[in-house]
Amino acid sequence: MSRPLSDQERRKQISIRGIVGAESVAELKRGFNRHLHFTLVKDRNVATPRDYYFALAHTVRDHLVGRWIRTQQYYYEKDPKRIYYLSLEFYMGRTLQNTMINLGLQNACDEAIYQLGLDMEELEEIEEDAGLGNGGLGRLAACFLDSMATLGLAAYGYGIRYEYGIFNQKIRDGWQVEEADDWLRHGNPWEKARPEYMLPVHFYGRVEHTATGAKWVDTQVVLALPYDTPVPGYMNNTVNTMRLWSARAPNDFNLRDFNVGDYIQAVLDRNLAENISRVLYPNDNFFEGKELRLKQEYFVVAATLQDIIRRFKASKFGSTDSVRTVFDSFPDQVAIQLNDTHPAMAIPELMRIFVDIEKLPWNKAWDITKRTFAYTNHTVLPEALERWPVDLVENLLPRHLQIIYEINQRHLDYIASVFPNDVDRLRRMSLIEEGGIKKINMAHLCIVGSHAINGVAKIHSEIVKTQVFKDFAALEPNKFQNKTNGITPRRWLLLCNPGLAELIAEKIGEDYVRDLSQLTKLHEFVDDDIFIREVAKVKQENKVKFALYLEKEYKVKINPSSMFDVHVKRIHEYKRQLMNCLHIITMYNRITRDPAKLFVPRTVIIGGKAAPGYHMAKMIIKLINAVAQVVNNDPTVGSKLKVIFLENYRVSLAEKVIPATDLSEQISTAGTEASGTGNMKFMLNGALTIGTMDGANVEMAEEAGEENLFIFGMRVEDVAELDREGYRAHEFYNRLPELKQAVDQIQGGFFSPEEPDLFKDVVNMLFHHDRFKVFADYEAYVKCQEKVSELYLNTKAWTKMVIRNIAAAGKFSSDRTIKEYARDIWHVVPSDLKIPPPNEPRDAIEDKTPNGTAA
Numbered sequence: 001m002s003r004p005l006s007d008q009e010r011r012k013q014i015s016i017r018g019i020v021g022a023e024s025v026a027e028l029k030r031g032f033n034r035h036l037h038f039t040l041v042k043d044r045n046v047a048t049p050r051d052y053y054f055a056l057a058h059t060v061r062d063h064l065v066g067r068w069i070r071t072q073q074y075y076y077e078k079d080p081k082r083i084y085y086l087s088l089e090f091y092m093g094r095t096l097q098n099t100m101i102n103l104g105l106q107n108a109c110d111e112a113i114y115q116l117g118l119d120m121e122e123l124e125e126i127e128e129d130a131g132l133g134n135g136g137l138g139r140l141a142a143c144f145l146d147s148m149a150t151l152g153l154a155a156y157g158y159g160i161r162y163e164y165g166i167f168n169q170k171i172r173d174g175w176q177v178e179e180a181d182d183w184l185r186h187g188n189p190w191e192k193a194r195p196e197y198m199l200p201v202h203f204y205g206r207v208e209h210t211a212t213g214a215k216w217v218d219t220q221v222v223l224a225l226p227y228d229t230p231v232p233g234y235m236n237n238t239v240n241t242m243r244l245w246s247a248r249a250p251n252d253f254n255l256r257d258f259n260v261g262d263y264i265q266a267v268l269d270r271n272l273a274e275n276i277s278r279v280l281y282p283n284d285n286f287f288e289g290k291e292l293r294l295k296q297e298y299f300v301v302a303a304t305l306q307d308i309i310r311r312f313k314a315s316k317f318g319s320t321d322s323v324r325t326v327f328d329s330f331p332d333q334v335a336i337q338l339n340d341t342h343p344a345m346a347i348p349e350l351m352r353i354f355v356d357i358e359k360l361p362w363n364k365a366w367d368i369t370k371r372t373f374a375y376t377n378h379t380v381l382p383e384a385l386e387r388w389p390v391d392l393v394e395n396l397l398p399r400h401l402q403i404i405y406e407i408n409q410r411h412l413d414y415i416a417s418v419f420p421n422d423v424d425r426l427r428r429m430s431l432i433e434e435g436g437i438k439k440i441n442m443a444h445l446c447i448v449g450s451h452a453i454n455g456v457a458k459i460h461s462e463i464v465k466t467q468v469f470k471d472f473a474a475l476e477p478n479k480f481q482n483k484t485n486g487i488t489p490r491r492w493l494l495l496c497n498p499g500l501a502e503l504i505a506e507k508i509g510e511d512y513v514r515d516l517s518q519l520t521k522l523h524e525f526v527d528d529d530i531f532i533r534e535v536a537k538v539k540q541e542n543k544v545k546f547a548l549y550l551e552k553e554y555k556v557k558i559n560p561s562s563m564f565d566v567h568v569k570r571i572h573e574y575k576r577q578l579m580n581c582l583h584i585i586t587m588y589n590r591i592t593r594d595p596a597k598l599f600v601p602r603t604v605i606i607g608g609k610a611a612p613g614y615h616m617a618k619m620i621i622k623l624i625n626a627v628a629q630v631v632n633n634d635p636t637v638g639s640k641l642k643v644i645f646l647e648n649y650r651v652s653l654a655e656k657v658i659p660a661t662d663l664s665e666q667i668s669t670a671g672t673e674a675s676g677t678g679n680m681k682f683m684l685n686g687a688l689t690i691g692t693m694d695g696a697n698v699e700m701a702e703e704a705g706e707e708n709l710f711i712f713g714m715r716v717e718d719v720a721e722l723d724r725e726g727y728r729a730h731e732f733y734n735r736l737p738e739l740k741q742a743v744d745q746i747q748g749g750f751f752s753p754e755e756p757d758l759f760k761d762v763v764n765m766l767f768h769h770d771r772f773k774v775f776a777d778y779e780a781y782v783k784c785q786e787k788v789s790e791l792y793l794n795t796k797a798w799t800k801m802v803i804r805n806i807a808a809a810g811k812f813s814s815d816r817t818i819k820e821y822a823r824d825i826w827h828v829v830p831s832d833l834k835i836p837p838p839n840e841p842r843d844a845i846e847d848k849t850p851n852g853t854a855a
Helices: 007-012 022-042 049-078 096-102 106-115 120-126 136-150 263-268 270-277 291-313 346-357 362-372 390-396 398-418 423-429 442-448 458-468 470-475 489-495 498-508 516-525 529-554 577-593 615-632 651-660 678-684 697-704 716-725 729-735 737-748 760-768 774-792 795-807 814-826
Strands: 082-086 090-093 130-132 155-160 168-172 175-179 199-203 206-210 213-217 220-232 239-248 334-339 373-376 387-389 439-441 452-455 480-482 563-568 602-607 641-646 663-666 688-691
Touching: 022 049, 022 106, 049 096, 049 106, 049 120, 049 220, 049 239, 082 136, 082 291, 090 136, 090 239, 090 651, 096 106, 096 120, 096 136, 096 220, 096 489, 106 120, 136 155, 136 220, 136 239, 136 334, 136 489, 136 814, 155 291, 175 615, 199 291, 206 398, 213 346, 213 398, 220 270, 220 291, 239 270, 239 291, 263 270, 270 291, 291 334, 291 346, 291 390, 334 362, 334 814, 346 362, 346 373, 346 398, 346 442, 362 373, 362 398, 373 442, 387 390, 390 398, 390 439, 398 423, 398 442, 423 470, 439 442, 442 470, 452 458, 452 814, 458 470, 458 480, 458 697, 489 498, 489 651, 489 678, 498 516, 498 529, 516 795, 516 814, 529 651, 529 795, 563 651, 563 774, 577 602, 577 615, 577 641, 577 737, 577 774, 602 651, 615 641, 615 760, 651 678, 663 678, 678 688, 678 697, 678 795, 688 697, 688 774, 688 795, 697 795, 729 737, 729 760, 729 774, 737 760, 737 774, 774 795
Parallel strands: 082 155, 082 334, 155 239, 334 373, 373 452, 452 480, 563 602, 563 663, 602 641, 663 688
Antiparallel strands: 090 130, 168 175, 199 220, 206 213, 220 239, 387 439
16 A cells, blocks of 8 residues: 655645745745744744744744734724624634635645755644633634634624633543643744733622612722734635633732732732633533632623724714714624623623613613624533522622613513413523522523524524423514534644545535535545545545554554544533443453454544543543453454543544544434534544434434434434333343443443442443433444444445535535524625735725625
C-alpha cells in the first residue's frame, strides 16, 4: 500500500483552501519573520516551537484585522438589524486553522511554513483549545457564529471570558481526575482587550420607591471588561465579533468604607469581585443553583444589554440628532437570541432599563421586550431546568425580583381571563413555583418574555410543545417553532477531513462548502466503483493516522482494519454509555466462549467528561476502564477486540477521531437527547450510525432512508408505554442470558477482583432506579450490532451506505439552521455581499441583497 499523503501534501491539492501564489507566500514569510523577530528581541535568542506558533498566529491575525475593521465600518454605515447571540458558553476549540481556511490562506501558509523548514501540524498542536463550553450547547454557539459570519449577518456573540474553561480530564488508575484548564497561561493571540468599552454591573443593594419611579441603590459594582475575538466568514471578507466579558473590581473596591483600616485585605478582596469570570461551571444538562453561577448569568446579561443599547443609540441612522432616544424601532434593529435559560435575566434587566432608567410606560416596555427576545430550549430533562430560589434573587438582584413578580402578576391575570376558575392551570403556568422553597422557573420567564420559542430537532420541538410546555403552547401556539441544529462544514469537514473534502470537490465542485445541500449530487456516484474505492481509501488513511496517534498516546497496538466503533460525548446516564459497556462485555464473552469462531474485529473507543460532582458518571468511566483492562490483556481476545477510553475529549480531539470513525454510537433513550450534533459530524465524515429514534437521528434517518442507518430500540411511544406499565429491570435480566452474564460479572467483581463490590452502586441503579431503561433496549441493541458486523465484512456494500449518508448530510449544515432563524425569528435576510479586502477601495462593494442584511 502506498504511503498515505500527509495533511500538508493533501492540502496543497485543494483549491477550496486558497490559491498558492509566490507573492502571497513571500508576504506570509516576511510577516512570520517580523513577528518572530519581535518575540526574540524581547525575550531570548533561541526560538521555541511556541514562539513559532505565536509568530504564525500573529501573521494570520494581521490578515484578519483589516477585514474586521472594514466589516464593522460597513455595519455602522448601513445600520442593518443586529443579531445578538447570548450564551454562557462558546466552545470554540482552536482558532488558527479555522481562520486560515475561512480567509483562503491555508495553502499559502502551508507552503510558507514548509519553506521555513517548519512542520505546520506541529505548530497547530501547540494551540490550546478555547474550552469555554461543556458540550453540545456551547459548540452549537460556536458553529452558529461561523455560519452567521458566512451568511453576512450583522451578528455578535456575547458571553464570559472564563479564565479557566472546562477542566482537563486525566485518567488515573481508571478514575477521572480533574485539572484546571489554564488556557490563557501563554496568552491568547486571537483576542483584543477593549478597556474603552468597560461597563459597570451592579449587585445586591436595595430598592427605593420615589415619585419618579423605582431606584436600585447601595449596590456593589463590578466592572465588565470586554475582550473581542474576530469571527471570519468563509471567503467573504466578513469578520464579525465575539465579545466576552471579564470581571474587574473597581479601583475603590472595599476602600470606600472610611473605617477600613486594612488596606492590604481590601486589595486582596478584589478577588471576590473578579471571581465572577474565573471558571466555567462544568455541568452539562444539570442545574446547580449556586450564587456565583447566578452572578455570572446576570453579569453577562447586564454588560451586554448596556452595550446593545449604546450601539442602538449611537447609530448613524434613525434620528436627526444622531442619537436615538426613542425605542419604538428597537425590535426592528435588535434581535436577541437566548441560548437556553442561562441568560434569562436579560428579560427583567431590559425591562428595568426601559422602565426605571428610560422611563417608558410598562406596557410599551413589555411590548418592545417581547418583540426583541427569542428563546432556544435545549433539554427536557427536569434536573437541567433552571429554578432559582426567590431568596437568592431577592438578595442579589432585588429590583429584578420585583419586576419578575410584576411580569408574573400580569401573566396570571391574562391566563385567568382566558381560563376562568382554573386554579391548577395558574399554578402550573406561574413563573413562581410555590411549595417548600419558592423558586423562579426560568423557562417560564423566557417563554412569557419572548416572541419565539424553539426546540432543536423536530422530535424535541414536538415534546416541548405537547408535553413540557403544553399549557403555554395551548395559550400561544404560534410562538413555538422547530429549528433543527446544524454544524459548520468548514471546521467539521474542510478542516478535520481534507481528504474527504477534496474528494467531494473533485466530484461535485467546490460550492458545496457554502451550500451543503449540494451533497445530494453524490447520489449519482453511489455505484461508481472508483469513487467507492476512493471513499474507502480516505477513511482507511484517516484510521491509520488515528491509530498511530492512539499508539503514541496510549501505548496500545491498534489494528487499523478493525471497525472503529466510537462513542464520544459527555458521560451521562441518559446517553447510555453503560449500554455500550454491556455490549463490550457481551462481545468479550462470545470471543472467550468460542475463540475459533469468526469475529469481526473492533476497536471500541469511548470518550467524554463527567461533571465533577456526578458520582454515577464517574463510576461509569471507572467501569469502562476496568473492562478495558481485562479485555485488552486477555490473550484469547488478541486483536479481535480492543477498548480505549479517550482521555480529555475536547474539540481538537473530536477533529481527529471523527474522520477516523466507522460506527457512530447515538444510543440515548428515545425522548431524552434534544438533538445531538456529534451525530451530524460523524454522518458528514463517512461513519455509519447505530442509534435510537431520538433527537436529530430521526431526521438523519428521514434524509438518508432508515435502511441506511442502524436504528434500534424503543420509540418515544414505547418508552411512555413502558412507564405506564412500570419498568421492571429484573424481567429483562432473567430473560436474557447474555445480559445476566454481563451484569453478574460486573456485580461479582470479575472486572474488579481487588474490590469485588466496587460497582455495586452501578448495578443497584440498573436494577432499581434506571430512568433510562438500559436493559429494555439491550437485546435490540446487541442484535443491531450483529447486523453492523455483518455489513462491515462487505467493504463495498458498507462504503455505498457511507456515500448515501454523506449525500444526505446537507440538511445538517448550521448555515441552513441560521437561514431558518433569520427568516422565521430574527426577520433578517442573509447577504451575498463580499466586502472588498483591505487592499481594494471600499466603494467596490457589491451587495446582491436588496436592503443589506435587514429585511
